[in-house]
Amino acid sequence: MYKSQDIIKKDNEFILGTYAPFEVVFDRGEGSKLYDIEGKEYVDFLAGIAVCSLGHNHKKLTKAIKQQSQKLMIASNYYYTEPRGQLAEKLIKNTHFSKGFFTNSGAESNEAALKVAKKFFNSQNKGRYKIVTCLNSFHGRTIATVTATGQEKFYKPFSPMPDWFVYVPFNDTKALKNALSDPEVGAFMVECVQGEGGVNPATKEYMTQARKLTKQNGQLLIIDEVQTGIMRTGKMYGYEHYRIQPDIITLAKGLGGGFPIGACLITEELANVIEVGDHGTTYGSNPLACKAALAVVTELQKPRYKKHILEVSDYLMHKLKNLELSDFVKEIRGLGLMVGIEFEEKISAKAVLKELLNKGVVTSTAGKNTLRLLPPLIIQKEEIDFMYDKLTQILKEYKNA
Ligand SMILES: Cc1ncc(COP(=O)(O)O)c(C=O)c1O
Structure with a gap:
């Protein structure tokens, strides 16, 4: 045998x-x-x-992991370690983002994004609580992210689900405009290329309109870059193809090159509503994962x-x-x-x-x-x-x- x-x-x-x-x-x-x-x-x-x-x-990635694992793998987020700040700086420098939060997976990065968005809605006090996502999208397997995923087969077995997601057909600007006209909607979450949904790129017109409409309505644009981020599409972040500036992006997959790590990058305006205790993680930001990602990003930025x-x-x-x-x-x-x-x-x-x-x-x-x-x-x-x-x-x- x-x-x-x-x-x-x-x-x-x-x-x-x-x-x-x-x-x-x-x-x-x-x-x-x-x-x-x-x-x-x-x-x-x-x-x-x-x-x-x-x-x-x-070799550069395995060396970084080997060296950091022999030095320090974890110290908790109660203390400072050097690699996380270095990695955040690398991801944020030359972008319009201001702060990053590190996680261990794509779903957790999206959970962080959803929490930031919800805290922001609540700080505005305008009764916004709904989030629009696309049919055929994929955002993860946690309860919130699987509900954000616009594919019934993934969330139906676990119903009832959170009721604050609204689905629209992908690449349909008219349907998006209509959904965003609801004053209770606070954000639109979308992939630049639907990966699990069948490799469907968003059109330029769709993404440009998504940014324009969300901005006009005072809503957030969240781009799930878990699959498209870190050079997968030929640019550091997929949104760069569309010449738009989202309020939040989420990363994972390619970030660690095989070592589990994710990230959520947000603008200054959003960072200002987050307070100590709003979110947390035991493993996220650990120096080993951050050092691995630092090696990957440093290499891919050449x-x-x-x-x-x-x-x-x-x-x-x-x-x-x-x-x-x-x-x-x-x-x-x-x-x-x-x-x-x-x-x-x-x-x-x-x-x-x-x-x-x-x-x-x-x-x-x-x-x-x-x-x-x-x-x-x-x-x-x-x-x-x-x-x-x-x-x-x-x-x-x-x-x-
Ligand atoms: C666009 C997108 N978002 C989120 C996820 C979930 O990532 P993870 O499996 O690391 O939780 C995936 C996974 O395929 C994905 O493609």
């Missing part, structure tokens, strides 16, 4: 069944490659779901990464666009290294995923029949070629079947 079978058996016996993992046991990674426990090599087009932007086993991401994402998009001519592919869409391939109904994205996995390419699916590509930001053209060859092989097999 293969070693992987023992591992899978134990996992299935003791791990709560909230996922249905594919039967591959990953053991180690190097750059954009993953290796399973039997030694088979895979090209990683998932990056731990948009997490390990620098790839696996990046100009060569921006150039590389632009080059390889163009290369990837260009190649994939050929597939739109195939009978099986409905649409290719994305921003930077966040790319979706939506298939026609006659083939299933999940079946393609499984065949790619057999052929040594790791991907994921999202939204409606869409294969999602989220490679490490260091992905090379040859690795893109490898993935593309396997994908075209699979589509050819479908055609000949």
